[in-house]
Amino acid sequence: MATKQIERVIAPESKHFVGDGFLVYNMIPGSSGLTMQRMSPFIMLDYNAPYYFPPSDTPKGVGVHPHRGFETVTIAYKGKVEHHDSSGGGGVIEEGDVQWMTAASGVLHKEFHEKEWSKKGGEFQMVQLWVNLPAAHKMSKPGYQAITDAQMQRYKIDEAGSEVKVISGEYMGVKGAAKTFTPVHLYNATLKAGVSATFDLPAKYNTALLVIEGSVTVNGTHKVPANNLGLFANGGETFAVEATTDSVVLILSGEPIDEPIAAHGPFVMNTRQEIMEAFHDYNVGKFGYLED
Amino acid sequence: MLDNFRRFLEQKAGLTAEQFSEVTADLRTARFKAGEILLRQGDVCDHTFFVEEGLLRLYSISDNGKEHILQFAPENWFISDRSSAYFGEPSEYFIDAIEDTTVVFLDKEFLRKVSDASPSFRSSNDYLLHNHIRFLYKRVNMLISDTAEQRYLSFIELYPDLTLRVPQWMIASYLGITPESLSRVRKELARRNFRKD
Numbered sequence: 117m118a119t120k121q122i123e124r125v126i127a128p129e130s131k132h133f134v135g136d137g138f139l140v141y142n143m144i145p146g147s148s149g150l151t152m153q154r155m156s157p158f159i160m161l162d163y164n165a166p167y168y169f170p171p172s173d174t175p176k177g178v179g180v181h182p183h184r185g186f187e188t189v190t191i192a193y194k195g196k197v198e199h200h201d202s203s204g205g206g207g208v209i210e211e212g213d214v215q216w217m218t219a220a221s222g223v224l225h226k227e228f229h230e231k232e233w234s235k236k237g238g239e240f241q242m243v244q245l246w247v248n249l250p251a252a253h254k255m256s257k258p259g260y261q262a263i264t265d266a267q268m269q270r271y272k273i274d275e276a277g278s279e280v281k282v283i284s285g286e287y288m289g290v291k292g293a294a295k296t297f298t299p300v301h302l303y304n305a306t307l308k309a310g311v312s313a314t315f316d317l318p319a320k321y322n323t324a325l326l327v328i329e330g331s332v333t334v335n336g337t338h339k340v341p342a343n344n345l346g347l348f349a350n351g352g353e354t355f356a357v358e359a360t361t362d363s364v365v366l367i368l369s370g371e372p373i374d375e376p377i378a379a380h381g382p383f384v385m386n387t388r389q390e391i392m393e394a395f396h397d398y399n400v401g402k403f404g405y406l407e408d
Numbered sequence: 409m410l411d412n413f414r415r416f417l418e419q420k421a422g423l424t425a426e427q428f429s430e431v432t433a434d435l436r437t438a439r440f441k442a443g444e445i446l447l448r449q450g451d452v453c454d455h456t457f458f459v460e461e462g463l464l465r466l467y468s469i470s471d472n473g474k475e476h477i478l479q480f481a482p483e484n485w486f487i488s489d490r491s492s493a494y495f496g497e498p499s500e501y502f503i504d505a506i507e508d509t510t511v512v513f514l515d516k517e518f519l520r521k522v523s524d525a526s527p528s529f530r531s532s533n534d535y536l537l538h539n540h541i542r543f544l545y546k547r548v549n550m551l552i553s554d555t556a557e558q559r560y561l562s563f564i565e566l567y568p569d570l571t572l573r574v575p576q577w578m579i580a581s582y583l584g585i586t587p588e589s590l591s592r593v594r595k596e597l598a599r600r601n602f603r604k605d
Contacts, residue, residue, distance in 0.1 A: 399564040399571050401598030
């Protein structure tokens with residue numbers, strides 16, 4: 117099988133706050149020219165690199181806001197986030213947990229640092245990813261999947277702790293718990309220094325890796341340091357990731373959704389008309405109601 | 409650069425690219441950060457702002473310190489205090505930026521230049537003035553006769569995306585209702601329109 121080559125290594129640029137609780141690098145679409153189409157179905161990726169939040173009696177975060185037309189996936193590495201949405205979904209996610217919220221036809225939600233965690237403060241590190249939905253499912257019923265670290269399916273590489281946690285899709289026969297609407301492989305690979313793992317993903321899938329901790333070398337040629345995104349070309353299937361130091365790497369690969377994208381703020385649809393409908397439906401309460 | 413303003417002049421005055429370059433040769437534009445004030449009460453402001461990008465508001469502050477929003481101006485809107493811009497009086501209002509905003513300054517001299525280049529602009533400009541008066545009548549009628557829900561429904565019709573760009577208290581101020589009343593209206597609409605199946 118042919119090697120899937122690194123097309124570019126993208127360094128993080130400036131950080132910005134989302135609400136007052138998430139200090140993120142926007143990697144997709146971002147200023148690096150990674151468009152929603154180029155990375156489809158991954159239309160947005162915000163990365164909150166490790167950041168210390170001092171104790172706060174009032175939890176920091178993002179207040180009530182709507183989404184329609186896609187799914188939000190929150191991957192917690194450090195810290196705790198509490199979530200509530202207008203379709204009744206809610207809960208707390210912490211280290212190792214993943215929250216997969218299907219906004220689809222529309223939800224209102226809010227995300228804040230968990231109350232007790234906020235009072236103590238601490239190191240915070242998370243990824244939020246938006247996964248697009250195909251036209252046929254943009255107006256499906258909203259859903260919520262909470263996948264705790266304990267439930268996460270794992271492919272064990274060695275006894276020293278190297279493993280691939282499969283959030284969605286499949287790795288070496290191990291299937292992830294998250295249900296998706298189109299093929300999406302999402303893994304967290306923990307690799308001890310010197311350990312290498314090989315991945316085999318379809319050539320046409322849009323594929324990238326984000327180095328959460330440590331530093332890796334891809335295919336023996338490209339170094340990808342912490343907080344950098346390694347973007348793969350759409351050719352070849354196999355690539356190898358070797359940890360230079362103890363590392364954690366998020367790997368995302370998905371079948372592109374070959375449809376027009378009309379995006380405006382929290383709505384991602386296929387046409388401008390559907391965006392206008394989304395605003396109207398949100399304004400007249402069709403997304404429900406959620407207290408601030 | 410100035411794509412919205414260019415489109416506006418193309419549509420309303422039918423200006424060619426060459427005429428656009430001529431009339432906008434010494435046009436003044438500026439970028440304001442969110443929170444910056446463009447017009448203060450007591451100032452005389454001899455121009456109108458065209459919002460190329462961003463969001464402005466026009467408001468007054470009553471003796472008890474309360475803000476009353478008369479108008480929002482997102483992209484492609486005009487905003488000015490005519491008592492100042494046309495009659496030269498000190499303004500009773502403030503204009504500030506809710507978001508980082510790029511504006512074009514329009515004055516009588518500019519309007520004369522466009523009218524000279526395009527006779528049809530005079531009738532377009534008349535139309536815009538009458539449209540503005542119509543908008544103000546509706547707004548006065550709304551404020552003296554409509555329920556809180558009717559006011560909110562007119563607001564989302566006029567400004568479909570502002571509910572996501574403007575804090576609730578500003579929308580309530582514009583509608584002449586309390587933030588609590590606005591919250592009740594939205595909750596009641598959700599109760600009627602939300603289908604959880």
